Amino acid sequence: MHSNNDCAKYMKSPIHVYYLIDGFYQNHRRYVRSRSDKQLRYKSAAHLTSDCVPEGETADHAPIVPCGLVAWSLFNDTYTVRVNGVVTQVNKKDIAWKSDKNNKFGKNIYPSNFQKGRLIGGATLNESIPLSEQEDLIVWMRTAALPTFRKLYGRIEKDINANDNVTVVIQNNYNTYSFGGSKALVLSTASWIGGKNNFIGMAYLTIGGLCLSLAMGFLVLYMVKRRNFADPSNLSWNR
Numbered sequence: 604m605h606s607n608n609d610c611a612k613y614m615k616s617p618i619h620v621y622y623l624i625d626g627f628y629q630n631h632r633r634y635v636r637s638r639s640d641k642q643l644r645y646k647s648a649a650h651l652t653s654d655c656v657p658e659g660e661t662a663d664h665a666p667i668v669p670c671g672l673v674a675w676s677l678f679n680d681t682y683t684v685r686v687n688g689v690v691t692q693v694n695k696k697d698i699a700w701k702s703d704k705n706n707k708f709g710k711n712i713y714p715s716n717f718q719k720g721r722l723i724g725g726a727t728l729n730e731s732i733p734l735s736e737q738e739d740l741i742v743w744m745r746t747a748a749l750p751t752f753r754k755l756y757g758r759i760e761k762d763i764n765a766n767d768n769v770t771v772v773i774q775n776n777y778n779t780y781s782f783g784g785s786k787a788l789v790l791s792t793a794s795w796i797g798g799k800n801n802f803i804g805m806a807y808l809t810i811g812g813l814c815l816s817l818a819m820g821f822l823v824l825y826m827v828k829r830r831n832f833a834d835p836s837n838l839s840w841n842r
Contacts, residue, residue: 604772604773604774604775605770605771605772605773606770606771606773606788607768607769607770607771608768608769609766609767609768609769610763610764610765610766610767610768610769611765612765613762613763613764613765614762614763614790614792615762615792616758616759616760616761616762616763617694617758617759617760617792617793618758618759618760618761618763618790618791618792619755619758619789619790619791619792619793620682620684620693620755620756620757620758620759620788620789620790621753621754621755621756621788621789621790621791622678622680622753622754622756622786622787622788622789623751623752623753623786623787623788623789624678624751624752624753624754624779624784624785624786625750625751625784625785625786625787626750626751626779626782626783626784626785627747627750627752627779627782627784628750629673629746629747629748629750629752630746630747630748630749630750633672634672634673634746635673635746636654637654637655637656637658637671637672637673638654638655638669638670638671638672638673638674638744639651639652639654639655639669639670639671640707642666642668642669642670642712643669643707643708643709643712643734643744644706644707644708644709644712645709645712646709646711646712649666649668649712649715650666652666652667652670652671654671655667655670655671655672657672657720657721657722658670658671658672658674658675658720658721658722658724659671659720660720661716661719661720662720662721665715665716666715666716667715667716667717667719667720668712668713668714668715668716668717669714669717669728669734669740669744672724673743673744673746674717674740674743674744675718675720675722675724675725676724676725676743677724677725677726677728677739677740677743678725678726678739678743678754678777679725679726679727679776679777680773680774680775680776680777680786681773681774681776682756682757682771682772682773682774682788683771683772683774684759684769684770684771685769685770685771685772686761686763686767686768686769686770687767687768688768688770691759691761692759692760693756693757693758693759694757694758694759694760695738695739695756695757696738697738698738698739698742698755698756698757698758699738699741699742699745700741700745703741703744703745704735704736704738704741705735707741708733708734708735708737708740708741709733709734709735710733710735711733712733712734712735713730713731713732713733713734714728714729714730714732714734714737715730717730725776725777726739726740726776728740739756742754742755753789759790769790771788773788
């Protein structure tokens with residue numbers, strides 16, 4: 604699949620490449636729980652797959668590492684970016700949070716039997732690379748709170764000028780039709796305060812406006828019902 608577009612504005616590197624998925628409920632209770640955090644961290648916990656059903660063991664009852672639906676559904680589309688016809692490298696190093704790499708995924712834990720369960724899911728993993736260096740997996744397993752989310756795929760460490768022709772060749776592997784979702788590719792720059800995110804700004808404005816409206820309503824209600832208790836005529840007596 605090809606996507607072609609002329610860049611309308613100058614984009615200063617690093618340019619973040621995200622995949623955006625809509626209609627995928629990573630926050631579903633059963634989906635979130637289908638993983639083994641101890642297995643991801645400790646070599647001695649490879650057998651702890653009871654929380655990973657139905658992707659805990661192979662048909663021969665061998666443990667799957669990493670097990671569970673979260674890892675099993677790993678995103679597996681790939682992108683090749685060309686600027687003015689020249690292939691531009693997408694750097695996939697350091698796309699995951701350092702805290703996740705250092706504290707949640709073991710340096711001596713290697714994938715085994717992955718995607719060898721009863722059903723084949725998304726991407727495969729290199730069994731010679733420890734989980735702490737499988738950054739696509741680490742990014743994916745930080746589950747999203749909303750059904751529409753974007754995750755970092757990599758970075759383009761080269762400026763893109765206005766009117767440059769940007770072509771993206773997409774290896775379309777990830778099946779979003781099975782859950783009625785959709786997917787998109789996003790190129791975004793970031794400032795010192797982070798990347799552009801319209802949702803956060805709109806949420807702040809909406810909540811701020813709601814709080815202001817409630818405050819004004821309480822103020823009006825207070826002014827209307829206010830009593831001057833120093834005036835004896837405002838006192839009522841029950842007899």
